[in-house]
Amino acid sequence: MFDALQENLGAAFKTLRGQGKLTEGNMRDGLKLVEKALLEADVSYEVVRTFMKRVGEQALGEKVLGSLRPNEQVIGIVYQELVNLMGPVDHSLHLKGKGDVTVLMMCGLQGSGKTTTCGKLGKMLKANGRRPLLVAADLQRPAAIDQLHVLGEQLDIPVFSDRTTQDPVKVTANAVERAKKLEADVVILDTAGRLHIDSELMDQLKRIDQRCHPDQIYLVVDGMTGQDAVNSAKAFNEALELDGVIMTKLDGDARGGAAISVKEVTGVPLKFMGTGEHLENLEPFHPERMAGRILGQGDMMSLVEKAQQEFDQDEAKRLEEQLAKGEFTLDDFLKQMQQIKRLGPMKKVLGMIPGMGSMLGDLDELDAEGDLRRLQGIIHSMTLNERRKPKTIDQSRRRRIAAGAGVEPSAVNDLVKQFDTIAPIMTAMAGKGMGDRMKMMKQVQSEMAGNPAGMLSKKKQSTGKRLSTKDKAQALKERQKRLKQLKKQKKK
Numbered sequence: 001m002f003d004a005l006q007e008n009l010g011a012a013f014k015t016l017r018g019q020g021k022l023t024e025g026n027m028r029d030g031l032k033l034v035e036k037a038l039l040e041a042d043v044s045y046e047v048v049r050t051f052m053k054r055v056g057e058q059a060l061g062e063k064v065l066g067s068l069r070p071n072e073q074v075i076g077i078v079y080q081e082l083v084n085l086m087g088p089v090d091h092s093l094h095l096k097g098k099g100d101v102t103v104l105m106m107c108g109l110q111g112s113g114k115t116t117t118c119g120k121l122g123k124m125l126k127a128n129g130r131r132p133l134l135v136a137a138d139l140q141r142p143a144a145i146d147q148l149h150v151l152g153e154q155l156d157i158p159v160f161s162d163r164t165t166q167d168p169v170k171v172t173a174n175a176v177e178r179a180k181k182l183e184a185d186v187v188i189l190d191t192a193g194r195l196h197i198d199s200e201l202m203d204q205l206k207r208i209d210q211r212c213h214p215d216q217i218y219l220v221v222d223g224m225t226g227q228d229a230v231n232s233a234k235a236f237n238e239a240l241e242l243d244g245v246i247m248t249k250l251d252g253d254a255r256g257g258a259a260i261s262v263k264e265v266t267g268v269p270l271k272f273m274g275t276g277e278h279l280e281n282l283e284p285f286h287p288e289r290m291a292g293r294i295l296g297q298g299d300m301m302s303l304v305e306k307a308q309q310e311f312d313q314d315e316a317k318r319l320e321e322q323l324a325k326g327e328f329t330l331d332d333f334l335k336q337m338q339q340i341k342r343l344g345p346m347k348k349v350l351g352m353i354p355g356m357g358s359m360l361g362d363l364d365e366l367d368a369e370g371d372l373r374r375l376q377g378i379i380h381s382m383t384l385n386e387r388r389k390p391k392t393i394d395q396s397r398r399r400r401i402a403a404g405a406g407v408e409p410s411a412v413n414d415l416v417k418q419f420d421t422i423a424p425i426m427t428a429m430a431g432k433g434m435g436d437r438m439k440m441m442k443q444v445q446s447e448m449a450g451n452p453a454g455m456l457s458k459k460k461q462s463t464g465k466r467l468s469t470k471d472k473a474q475a476l477k478e479r480q481k482r483l484k485q486l487k488k489q490k491k492k
């Protein structure tokens with residue numbers, strides 16, 4: 001994925017590697033190459049311009065820090081700016097509680113991968129214990145209805161269609177009724193596509209939106225089409241107010257520009273990416289991971305291998321037995337975190353995550369220690385039953401636990417959410433062979449790469465809001481202060 005961009009950026013950073021000290025001259029040469037690499041990857045011109053301005057300002061600002069290696073400093077800045085450009089992303093589908101029907105409306109141009117993505121989402125939701133209903137609201141192309149029925153059969157997910165009408169609004173309204181009868185809780189609408197954006201299509205989609213009020217509207221775009229994908233996202237967003245973009249075909253020769261530009265150009269986050277034709281090839285889009293991948297830093301596998309080697313064998317056996325019974329509690333979660341901590345100093349462990357290596361100045365060891373302690377404090381403030389069944393933690397329990405741990409109630413909520421993500425993966429691990437286990441470890445590890453299991457301070461997590469210039473200046477100041485402290489410690 002994005003091989004050429006990775007290579008070109010690598011070459012740009014190489015020019016800075018030999019430099020003893022950052023000067024305006026060598027910095028400008030290096031940054032010119034970064035700019036060229038982004039433009040060649042089809043990142044929109046406007047986006048490149050703003051991006052380079054931000055990177056340039058910071059890179060030259062860092063000059064005062066002198067003795068740090070220039071290429072590391074610049075990679076760190078580029079990494080952070082790429083993350084800012086592509087994020088933050090809220091991956092939640094904002095599903096209502098079970099029993100209520102959530103309507104997800106999928107739209108996009110013909111051939112973008114919309115129908116396939118409906119199937120992929122259905123599969124993902126089903127795996128998470130939801131009861132999806134696929135709805136053929138693409139009445140333009142009869143074959144699209146058949147395609148959805150085939151997918152439904154493959155996935156064992158019900159499909160609603162009505163070949164007697166040409167009105168997708170009617171189909172959608174009836175589908176919600178059918179969902180209630182079938183006790184389905186998520187309706188996934190596969191709407192019609194067109195080869196190009198036209199007013200008839202937009203009107204039709206707007207009518208569905210106005211009459212049926214879908215809870216979330218996602219646009220499916222083909223990542224291979226580069227700037228066209230970004231432009232169509234802009235047009236759809238103007239007509240429909242999208243909640244997110246799903247970019248498909250990022251497994252192919254996509255140059256990456258569309259994935260990098262779309263959030264900055266449209267303000268709509270890229271939530272998921274399609275990484276293949278198979279129905280399991282849908283992944284949440286993590287700006288941090290993508291930036292790490294683009295910069296080609298670090299060594300994920302070595303972290304996974306290390307985790308395997310140093311895994312406490314007795315604990316592993318105990319956990320294995322528990323997982324086989326389908327049990328994974330918050331106490332186990334805490335133990336897992338402590339084990340990861342034992343792999344080595346947190347900075348070293350995080351340094352193995354792509355892109356993090358050059359950001360170590362940002363990762364204060366004390367923060368990681370403090371956050372692990374905070375995690376422990378929260379879990380220890382829970383009753384045994386709450387640790388076993390975090391779902392029982394309601395608002396008043398949350399308040400009590402938070403008071404006991406000296407944190408905000410939202411911190412308890414965040415922890416339970418992280419646990420909800422990791423627990424199904426852990427229980428699915430039970431009884432698997434080594435190969436599958438490695439794959440799952442990678443999945444758990446990659447869940448942590450975006451937010452290493454909540455160990456990074458809350459202030460460093462994506463909040464769903466863009467940092468204001470003032471916040472950025474403050475963050476930069478703090479970063480510079482930490483770098484100075486680090487330098488002082490090194491000297492000692």
Ligand SMILES: Nc1nc2c(ncn2[C@@H]2O[C@H](COP(=O)(O)OP(=O)(O)OP(=O)(O)O)[C@@H](O)[C@H]2O)c(=O)[nH]1
Pocket residue numbers: 108109110111112113114115116117138141144192193194247248249250251252273274275276277281
């Ligand atoms: N490589 C790859 N192919 C994909 C991906 N998603 C979809 N496809 C393929 O793209 C082609 C078009 O997908 P569809 O799901 O039929 O597209 P659509 O947008 O529903 O098209 P219409 O129904 O004609 O509007 C199919 O051959 C899919 O297998 C992906 O993430 N990667």
